[in-house]
Amino acid sequence: MKTMMLGLKEGEHVKVHCTKRTFNMEKDFEISVTVEDTDQLLSGAWLNISIIQVFVTALSELCFHDDCHPNSIGFMCPEMISTTMLKSDADRILLYMTRSMSALSSKTFILCPYYEKSHWMLLVLCLSKREVYIFDSQQKKRNLMIKEPLNNAFRSYKRLGGQSKGTKLTWIPAQCAQQPGSLDCGYYVMRFMYDIIMNHGNSQDLTKDFSRTLPYSPEEINEVNDFWADYFMNNVEFLA
DSSP: OHHHHTTSOTTOEEEEEEOHHHHTOSSOEEEEEEHHHHHHHHHTOOOOHHHHHHHHHHHHHHHHHOTTSOSOEEEOOTTTTSHHHHHHOHHHHHHHHHHHHHHTTTOSEEEEEEEETTEEEEEEEETTTTEEEEEOTTOOOOOOTTHHHHHHHHHHHHHHTTOOSSOOOEEEEOOOOOOSSSSOHHHHHHHHHHHHHHHOTTOSOHHHHOOOOSOOOHHHHHHHHHHHHHHHHHHEEOOO
16 A cells, blocks of 8 residues: 555545445545555554545445445544534534434444544444443543534434434443553544444444453554555545
8 A cells, every 4th residue: 555655745645435325425525545644544643534534434335235244334424523513514513413313313323433632532323222332542531522512413313203302312431442552542443443343233232242441452453454455445546
């Protein structure tokens, strides 16, 4: 992959096609990936949002096309639910989250990669149980900006279905692997999503089935990096 990207200059980018189905968008779009993005992945640096978007796209295609893996998982776009978008276009993001819940109402889990204050976390929304599991590889008490908007979107989603009761989400810190370094959060979020899809896609209780606190091994992190790289190299489009 590094050799493939060598022909690009600093600031230049390639693109990976993403269907509207992946993130419940209104139309297909392109994910831009720069040399700097791939260098971050290869060197173990903090991951940019485009790396997470490509990884989710790969997981979504796996769930959609491979009968061996559950089609019970949906996703929200990390860019759409980012703190930047929550601050700049709150009404649009409320509509996006509500629309996503309606489109994914039959899914067991909706995976929402989320970053705030330079830290990646995974929020797992279970609509049927009215619960949000917080997979945080640096667990501590956080006052998440997304909490109120996501609660409001859930109330809107329930009211659109004609329900006025049971419109409150319960937020639950999940017991999960804890990162040893300061830059590992993006890799841990990718591994959380990978493990949920590969092993816990039809779980009835993620808090019981996902109870590890030990750090991931280098081999486990390399496995998701390789999964990312394989998908990227088979789907990248170089700009003319």
